[in-house]
Amino acid sequence: MALSLSNFLVTLLTLLSNGLFTAVAAETVTFDWNVGWVRANPDGMAERPVMGINGQWPLPLLNITKGDRVIVNLHNQVRHPAASTSFKLNFTIEQPGTYWYHSHTRGQYPDGLRQQYVVHDPENPYLGQYDQEIPLTLSDWYHDEMPGLLAGFISYKNPTGAEPVPNSALMNDTQNLTVSVQPGKTYFFRLTNIGAFAGQYFWIEGHTMRIIEVDGVYTEPAETDMIYITAAQRYGFLVTAKNDSSANFAMVGSMDTDLFDSFPDTLNYNVTGWLVYDDAAPKPAAALLEEFAPFDDFLLKPQDGMEIYSDVDYSFDLDLKMDNLGDGANYAFFNDITYTTPVVPTLYTALTTGANASDVTVYGGFTSSYVLKKDQIVEIVLNNDDTGKHPFHLHGHNFQVVARADEDWGHYDPSNHTAFPSSPMRRDTLMVRPQSNFVVRFKADNPGIWLFHCHIDWHLASGLAAVMIEAPLELQKTLSIPEDHLAVCRAAGVPVAGNAAGNTIDVLNLKGENKSVAPLPAGFTARGIVALVFSCVSAFLGMAAIAWYGAAPLSSAEVASTKRFILRQNGDTK
Numbered sequence: 001m002a003l004s005l006s007n008f009l010v011t012l013l014t015l016l017s018n019g020l021f022t023a024v025a026a027e028t029v030t031f032d033w034n035v036g037w038v039r040a041n042p043d044g045m046a047e048r049p050v051m052g053i054n055g056q057w058p059l060p061l062l063n064i065t066k067g068d069r070v071i072v073n074l075h076n077q078v079r080h081p082a083a084s085t086s087f088k089l090n091f092t093i094e095q096p097g098t099y100w101y102h103s104h105t106r107g108q109y110p111d112g113l114r115q116q117y118v119v120h121d122p123e124n125p126y127l128g129q130y131d132q133e134i135p136l137t138l139s140d141w142y143h144d145e146m147p148g149l150l151a152g153f154i155s156y157k158n159p160t161g162a163e164p165v166p167n168s169a170l171m172n173d174t175q176n177l178t179v180s181v182q183p184g185k186t187y188f189f190r191l192t193n194i195g196a197f198a199g200q201y202f203w204i205e206g207h208t209m210r211i212i213e214v215d216g217v218y219t220e221p222a223e224t225d226m227i228y229i230t231a232a233q234r235y236g237f238l239v240t241a242k243n244d245s246s247a248n249f250a251m252v253g254s255m256d257t258d259l260f261d262s263f264p265d266t267l268n269y270n271v272t273g274w275l276v277y278d279d280a281a282p283k284p285a286a287a288l289l290e291e292f293a294p295f296d297d298f299l300l301k302p303q304d305g306m307e308i309y310s311d312v313d314y315s316f317d318l319d320l321k322m323d324n325l326g327d328g329a330n331y332a333f334f335n336d337i338t339y340t341t342p343v344v345p346t347l348y349t350a351l352t353t354g355a356n357a358s359d360v361t362v363y364g365g366f367t368s369s370y371v372l373k374k375d376q377i378v379e380i381v382l383n384n385d386d387t388g389k390h391p392f393h394l395h396g397h398n399f400q401v402v403a404r405a406d407e408d409w410g411h412y413d414p415s416n417h418t419a420f421p422s423s424p425m426r427r428d429t430l431m432v433r434p435q436s437n438f439v440v441r442f443k444a445d446n447p448g449i450w451l452f453h454c455h456i457d458w459h460l461a462s463g464l465a466a467v468m469i470e471a472p473l474e475l476q477k478t479l480s481i482p483e484d485h486l487a488v489c490r491a492a493g494v495p496v497a498g499n500a501a502g503n504t505i506d507v508l509n510l511k512g513e514n515k516s517v518a519p520l521p522a523g524f525t526a527r528g529i530v531a532l533v534f535s536c537v538s539a540f541l542g543m544a545a546i547a548w549y550g551a552a553p554l555s556s557a558e559v560a561s562t563k564r565f566i567l568r569q570n571g572d573t574k
Contacts, residue, residue: 028069031060036077040112043168043175045266046143050112051078051103058173059101059115061135066096066121085491087484096121097216098190098234100137107146110196110457114139118190119216125303126212130188130238134179138202138229138253138271139195140166154462156328162261163197163458169255169271177273178283179251181241188212191227191235196457198255199230199391199431201292204275205249209237211300215427217398218303224295228256230391232429232455245277250286259388259456298404300425308424309400309441315379316370318452318466319411320432322386325517331462332454338463339453340366340516342500345489347449350472351479352497353507357472364500364513368466372444374474379441380452383411384432390459391431396450396470398426399440405433412437429455447471447478463516 038052050057064070072089102114116135121127142149142164149164171177181187189209193200203209203226211222213236227235255269274283318334325331331338342349342364353362363369372378379402384390401424403417417439432438453465481496489496498504501513 027065027067028071029064030071030073031062032073032075034075034077035113042170042173043141045168048143049145051108052112057112059113061115062101062117064093064117064119066093066119066123068093085488087488088482093119095119095216096124097213098192098236099216100192100194100232100234102194104451104460107150107196107457107461109194110140110142111146114194116190116192116194125218126188126238129186131185133188133190135172136179136189136191137170137172137194138191138200139170139173139193140198140255141168141170142196143167150458150461153458154329154331159324159328159330160261161322161330161462163259163456165260165262165264165267166195166197166255167264167267169198169200169253169269171251171253171271171273175271178276179273180276180279183241183243183245183277186238186240189235189237189239191229191237193229193231193233195231197231197259198257198269199228199389200256201254201294202227202229202252204239204251205287206242207239207249207275209239211235211237211295212303213237214297214300214425215398215429217426219425220301220303222295222300226292226294228292228294228297230389230429230431230455231457232391232393233427239275241275241277246281248277248281248283249275250284251275252286254292256389297425298401301421301423302426305423306400306426308402308420308422309377309443311377312379312441313376314372315381317381317383317412318368319383320386320390320464322388322462324520326520327517328520329462329517331516332459332464334368334464334466337366337368338516339368339465339467340364340463340514342367343502343512343514344495344498344500346467346469346500348481348489348496349499350449350469351476351481352504353499354476355473356499356507357469357476359508360469361510362499362507363467363469364510366514366516367500369469370466371472372468372470374444374447374471376444377441378444378468379439381412381437381439382432383437384435387434389431389434390454390456390464391429392452393429393455394440394442394450394452394468395428396446396448396468397442398428399430399442400424400426401430401438402441403437403439404430405436405438407433407436409433409436412439444468444470447475449475 033053035051035053037049038055038057039047040050040057041047053059069092075086096119099117100114101117102109116137118135152158153164191202208223208225209227211219211224213219215234229235251273253271257269272286321333322330323333346363349362350357356362358371360369360371382392402420430438430440447470450468450470451465452468453460486496495502499507499510501510503509
């Protein structure tokens with residue numbers, strides 16, 4: 001499978017997606033990365049190819065300090081070296097916090113191309129309250145590679161859109177992780193869910209967690225015994241070790257199985273590690289819980305006390321549904337549009353269409369694009385008509401979590417909702433509950449092309465995304481694309497100018513744009529598709545049997561019988 005470097009760039013650094021670049025002079029940290037295939041067996045059940053860096057997997061944990069300049073010399077060796085391509089990333093980081101870097105194309109990050117990225121803060125308000133930092137990731141893991149899984153997922157053979165169930169849960173890309181601690185010391189855990197599908201419940205037996213950061217934003221301290229963390233979310237919390245060092249304690253990640261359509265006998269949806277006070281002491285099995293009671297993250301408050309954006313300049317609804325199209329496969333939709341990749345990458349359209357870049361038309365009819373004006377206060381109302389949970393991530397911004405309804409609440413009603421918090425928590429990833437809604441607000445103060453999408457990778461692949469085109473005319477004045485990035489696109493045959501269809505003369509003419517699959521005929525349902533498919537298969541097998549039988553040589557008795565039949569039809573009774 002080819003590595004699309006232009007798409008890998010999209011979230012090679014989640015930092016890039018949060019507008020963390022400034023012109024501040026700083027120390028320079030340089031990485032030379034060769035991305036290629038290696039083999040790994042993180043759960044001890046199945047060795048498989050994974051995407052590594054410099055021949056190693058798990059990928060390197062990145063520790064950077066706020067203000068550092070980062071240079072990444074990236075070389076693609078996923079394909080045969082003769083077809084490899086390279087480019088350079090060069091930027092300065094201004095926003096501290098817990099992040100992760102990952103590919104966002106062709107399901108590559110579940111194939112291993114993801115890892116945690118920490119930006120340390122010399123001005124961290126909690127700096128004197130802990131002795132050591134501990135990086136920690138949770139993830140789901142598949143034994144099969146993503147190209148085959150994706151082909152089976154988006155297929156007429158899977159008309160209900162059942163997502164592939166993971167084979168295992170991992171902690172720091174392994175199982176049976178041990179974390180050594182010393183009595184009485186306080187540790188700053190940086191927890192990231194780098195999985196493709198499952199949210200996870202997380203707890204440490206016998207210990208309380210004090211949340212101080214989510215998604216790179218400091219919070220007022222909030223104590224809890226359990227955290228629920230969706231794919232792409234990050235939590236920073238403090239844990240103070242006990243004074244008694246005679247016992248070790250299980251720390252557990254438990255996959256949320258609500259979206260799993262099946263439970264294979266081999267599936268262990270828990271992963272257990274241990275806080276180790278004494279290497280010689282037993283590592284006890286995790287206790288079974290009768291129910292999960294995680295902290296309600298809507299109750300979090302930002303440490304800086306930033307007030308709610310009360311005056312909204314631009315508000316729009318995104319109504320979510322899952323449905324079938326004419327090929328029989330199941331897709332995801334915002335306002336009846338399933339995201340379809342344009343001929344020209346949207347960033348290049350914004351940079352090459354002049355004044356028309358402010359006209360949403362140039363971005364195509366199948367990209368769910370919204371043009372935002374500089375410094376507008378933008379409100380997104382997400383209405384979930386699906387029966388599943390969806391964690392939504394916004395690139396380029398932290399949004400204020402203004403409202404989030406309970407399960408089965410239905411669409412957002414401006415005249416009937418919970419009270420807005422005066423100082424809502426800011427973050428960049430938020431889960432909408434089944435058949436419910438949420439409302440988020442942000443300031444459009446970061447010109448760029450920013451994706452808003454479900455971070456369940458199966459749903460992103462099936463079209464659950466919208467695009468924020470933020471201050472495109474301002475972007476034209478401030479941004480230029482390095483030649484090595486353009487060269488990567490040209491090498492892949494991707495146009496770098498024009499509207500969504502690649503038209504550079506009449507940019508309001510979308511002839512030739514990529515379109516989604518045509519809708520199903522009226523009246524068709526997923527069950528009907530299944531019946532139709534099996535009917536067609538049965539008919540095909542029946543015709544094949546007839547053809548096979550008819551092609552077989554006749555026996556001597558069958559030949560004599562056939563001759564007698566022909567003679568009778570001709571009136572000859574001999």
